[in-house]
Amino acid sequence: MSVSAIRRLILIGLLISIGAALSVANPSFLTLDNLMTMLQEASLTGIVAIGFTLVLITAGIDMSIGAVIAITSMICVNFISYTSLPAYIFIPIALAMGCLIGWFNGFFITYFKLPEFIVTLATRGILTGLALIAAVKDSQGFVKNVFIQDELFLSFGETVGPVYIVVIVFFVLALATQFFIKRTRAGSNVYATGANPTAARLTGIDTDRTLIGVYMFSGFCAALASIFLCARMMTAMPEFGIGSEMDVIASVVIGGTPFTGGIGDIWGTVIGTLFLALIKNGILKLGLSPYIQPIVIGGIIVVTVVLDVWYKGFAEQRVAKLARQKQMPTREGV
Amino acid sequence: MSDKIKSTDSTLLLECRGIDKSYNGPMVLSNVDFSLKRGEIHALVGENGAGKSTLIKIVTGITNRNAGTMVFEGHSIPLEHNKNAAERLGIAVIYQELSLIHGMSVAQNIFLTKEPLFAGLPVIDIKKMNAMAQQMIDRYGFNLKATDIIDQLPIAQRQTVEILKALSNKASLMIMDEPTSSLTATESVQLFKIIRLLKSEGITVVYISHRMEEVFDLSDRVTVLRDGKLVSVLEKDEISPAEIIRLMIGRALTEDESHHRMVRKEGEVVIEVNNLCSQGKLKDVSFKVHKGEVLGFGGLVGSGRTELMRAIYGIDAFDSGSITYLGKPYVPSVEKSIAGGYGFVPEERRLQGIMGAISITGNIGIANLDSISSRAGFVSGTKERERAQQAIALLNVRPPNPDVLVGNLSGGNQQKVVVGKWLIRDLKLLIVDEPTVGVDIGAKEEMYQTIEHLSKQGVAVIVVSSDLPELTRLADRIIVLRKGRIIKEFIDGTVTEEEVLRAASGIIEGSAQ
Numbered sequence A: 001m002s003v004s005a006i007r008r009l010i011l012i013g014l015l016i017s018i019g020a021a022l023s024v025a026n027p028s029f030l031t032l033d034n035l036m037t038m039l040q041e042a043s044l045t046g047i048v049a050i051g052f053t054l055v056l057i058t059a060g061i062d063m064s065i066g067a068v069i070a071i072t073s074m075i076c077v078n079f080i081s082y083t084s085l086p087a088y089i090f091i092p093i094a095l096a097m098g099c100l101i102g103w104f105n106g107f108f109i110t111y112f113k114l115p116e117f118i119v120t121l122a123t124r125g126i127l128t129g130l131a132l133i134a135a136v137k138d139s140q141g142f143v144k145n146v147f148i149q150d151e152l153f154l155s156f157g158e159t160v161g162p163v164y165i166v167v168i169v170f171f172v173l174a175l176a177t178q179f180f181i182k183r184t185r186a187g188s189n190v191y192a193t194g195a196n197p198t199a200a201r202l203t204g205i206d207t208d209r210t211l212i213g214v215y216m217f218s219g220f221c222a223a224l225a226s227i228f229l230c231a232r233m234m235t236a237m238p239e240f241g242i243g244s245e246m247d248v249i250a251s252v253v254i255g256g257t258p259f260t261g262g263i264g265d266i267w268g269t270v271i272g273t274l275f276l277a278l279i280k281n282g283i284l285k286l287g288l289s290p291y292i293q294p295i296v297i298g299g300i301i302v303v304t305v306v307l308d309v310w311y312k313g314f315a316e317q318r319v320a321k322l323a324r325q326k327q328m329p330t331r332e333g334v
Numbered sequence B: 001m002s003d004k005i006k007s008t009d010s011t012l013l014l015e016c017r018g019i020d021k022s023y024n025g026p027m028v029l030s031n032v033d034f035s036l037k038r039g040e041i042h043a044l045v046g047e048n049g050a051g052k053s054t055l056i057k058i059v060t061g062i063t064n065r066n067a068g069t070m071v072f073e074g075h076s077i078p079l080e081h082n083k084n085a086a087e088r089l090g091i092a093v094i095y096q097e098l099s100l101i102h103g104m105s106v107a108q109n110i111f112l113t114k115e116p117l118f119a120g121l122p123v124i125d126i127k128k129m130n131a132m133a134q135q136m137i138d139r140y141g142f143n144l145k146a147t148d149i150i151d152q153l154p155i156a157q158r159q160t161v162e163i164l165k166a167l168s169n170k171a172s173l174m175i176m177d178e179p180t181s182s183l184t185a186t187e188s189v190q191l192f193k194i195i196r197l198l199k200s201e202g203i204t205v206v207y208i209s210h211r212m213e214e215v216f217d218l219s220d221r222v223t224v225l226r227d228g229k230l231v232s233v234l235e236k237d238e239i240s241p242a243e244i245i246r247l248m249i250g251r252a253l254t255e256d257e258s259h260h261r262m263v264r265k266e267g268e269v270v271i272e273v274n275n276l277c278s279q280g281k282l283k284d285v286s287f288k289v290h291k292g293e294v295l296g297f298g299g300l301v302g303s304g305r306t307e308l309m310r311a312i313y314g315i316d317a318f319d320s321g322s323i324t325y326l327g328k329p330y331v332p333s334v335e336k337s338i339a340g341g342y343g344f345v346p347e348e349r350r351l352q353g354i355m356g357a358i359s360i361t362g363n364i365g366i367a368n369l370d371s372i373s374s375r376a377g378f379v380s381g382t383k384e385r386e387r388a389q390q391a392i393a394l395l396n397v398r399p400p401n402p403d404v405l406v407g408n409l410s411g412g413n414q415q416k417v418v419v420g421k422w423l424i425r426d427l428k429l430l431i432v433d434e435p436t437v438g439v440d441i442g443a444k445e446e447m448y449q450t451i452e453h454l455s456k457q458g459v460a461v462i463v464v465s466s467d468l469p470e471l472t473r474l475a476d477r478i479i480v481l482r483k484g485r486i487i488k489e490f491i492d493g494t495v496t497e498e499e500v501l502r503a504a505s506g507i508i509e510g511s512a513q
Helices: A002-025 A032-057 A064-080 A087-111 A116-134 A151-157 A166-184 A184-196 A198-200 A207-233 A245-254 A268-285 A290-332 B052-062 B083-089 B106-111 B126-139 B157-168 B186-199 B210-217 B241-249 B305-313 B334-339 B347-353 B358-365 B381-395 B409-422 B440-454 B468-474 B497-505
Strands: B012-021 B027-038 B041-045 B067-072 B091-094 B173-177 B202-207 B221-226 B229-237 B260-262 B269-278 B282-290 B292-298 B318-325 B342-345 B428-435 B461-463 B477-482 B483-489 B494-495
Touching: A002 A268, A002 B012, A032 A064, A032 A166, A032 A184, A032 A245, A032 A268, A032 B461, A064 A087, A064 A207, A064 A245, A087 A116, A087 A151, A087 A207, A116 B477, A151 A166, A166 A184, A166 A207, A166 A268, A184 A198, A184 A207, A245 A290, A245 B342, A268 A290, A268 B305, B012 B052, B012 B334, B027 B041, B027 B052, B027 B202, B027 B269, B027 B358, B041 B052, B041 B186, B041 B210, B052 B091, B052 B173, B052 B202, B083 B091, B091 B157, B106 B126, B106 B157, B106 B269, B157 B186, B157 B305, B186 B202, B186 B210, B202 B210, B210 B409, B210 B483, B210 B497, B221 B241, B229 B241, B241 B497, B269 B305, B269 B409, B282 B305, B282 B318, B282 B461, B282 B483, B292 B305, B292 B468, B292 B497, B305 B342, B305 B461, B342 B409, B347 B409, B347 B468, B358 B381, B358 B409, B381 B409, B409 B428, B409 B440, B428 B440, B440 B461, B440 B468, B461 B468, B477 B497, B483 B497
Parallel strands: B027 B229, B041 B202, B041 B221, B091 B173, B173 B202, B292 B461, B292 B477, B342 B428, B428 B461
Antiparallel strands: B012 B027, B012 B067, B221 B229, B260 B494, B269 B282, B269 B318, B477 B483
């Protein structure tokens, strides 16, 4: 069995056993209501994490995702407050804005050959400020809490049966993205660009175009999550999403996509997202202070990465050993 | 050389005439003719710097030529030729493993960017792709599975994947640059079979190698370059290893030039290495270096020279064997080696030797922190500067300004700074690996004088070099490595470049190899 398959089984095993332990510890954990709320939380993070995974596979990083969530919510709330445009017009516009931001990221990274971290961090700063400026203000200039009443918009926060729409969208998007990266040429290009950009270019892959596309997708995913978040909260705040990078990065890293590029997939991210949501929910259900959440998440990131690096070294040694053993007998014969 | 361009011969796949190339300044290639017949194995040989790589870059369109004509399959190739055009024409370079994508399967690598799709859909038909790849593999009888992941294959098989990739691009010309440098003997034999198979399929192979016996075994014709000029094109029956080496080295060797008197220096042994073994890299290597002696290590790239140096300096561990340093058993580690009076000038200057964004002062200070900082660990700026000035004066670094960033110095001066790091210490053993690669001639001479000066002062020096005149010029004794073993030692008397090259290539009278 491959390394990543074993890793995934261990993670699923942990997911189930932690879930079982929580059900015993607190009976209110294993209720339909709690599980559905947990899935909803997971899906909001998960949608962003899907886009982020693709960025990581290209060995890049997107620090602007949280700020894209903020600016998208402000775009929506401005449309709602100052125009009478219907949601089916302004939602696509908001999503397109997410793509546009991603395009800018990708453009600066590829055209000027700038480090991904710096470009997207700068974008994050700019968007955070713009979101505050764009926020709807009252007569004294304070940010006004706009209650969203648009029915079509709010329906994004609804459920189908017991399942929130956002959960369905998350799983469909995950399925589609997984299919895209594994079964299309463009998807292969994403892996190739991350694993070895020089080799990818030698093979004739337009790595710049691939990178721009990936950042656009990341921006799109963040904008999409923002719409579901606003619909669920029935309002929009310029702080929405700021700082959510932590949860997204944790989900993807737990899912087994490393920062080195060329490796990873969406299923890992889906499992990582569920794992993280379970931990967060567990902290609440065990009656622990919510303040320890970021500490626990930070701890999990470190432990995961340490184990991954350790195991990678171990696996590489084993491969090298096997390769040597293969060569040995023939060597003697020379 | 004919003045007129002959009408294109239909048996020729590629015909280059009068190729000139210079990179702002000196001519790298001048008036070179190079032609390839269809379905031949053509060796391209020459010493380092003879212009082989440049010629290949021109053929593959990575760089453009300044003048000359080039005809491929009857098509005239314009001066502004580019890589994509070359690929479309069917010219492929087999890189060692450079162009493979890790984490992907053999089939994915072969068909990257041209994966078979389901009819009418933008969806890759993985089954079909694997089957197509397996079919290619089986047709050529390679020992591979289409679904193998690249990372888990040994280098030789990765190379096979490269070849398959080129075949799937319908390449009619494959260029292999030192393809056997990291292969074992058996793997090399396997590769030769593949090359002959390619030939039988009508594919032309350009084979670049320093290993004369391979060239001799494989080639139908040999083109010899020297100093950017075409020396000779040998036909099958004219090829002999000795003749090729004579043509490569070229100039009529006068007694003075070719014969360097090596002087045996015996005295206090500085370092003694016994039966050093390192799996897959070194086998039973034993030698001594005496005080004030310059020991040269020759051998081909990949013969284990650099690995040996890294092992005795303490960068890489070794499996068995022992080292005695200054009369005591010694298990090397970098810290202990530095403290004990080693100096190490690594092979890749930019990568391992210098910190380009830091000044000369900083570069020299970093290797001498013990002597420039107080007991509490604070670095004394004055002392650091003094040290740097000392090294600059000693080695004549230009410009003699300790604040200049090392990255802005010329190659020769950068190398002086690397050496300078160690000079101002109590140096007992200096190891230099390819000291003058990318260094201009003037600086080269100064580097030699520095090494000679140090050995006169009693420092034991080990010089590793592929530059034969350099080796014969500097060394008091030369050891030639081949495939991780000591194959020949030239102790005293005289040695010629030719003898060293013959040993390194495995052509030795009475040798077991």
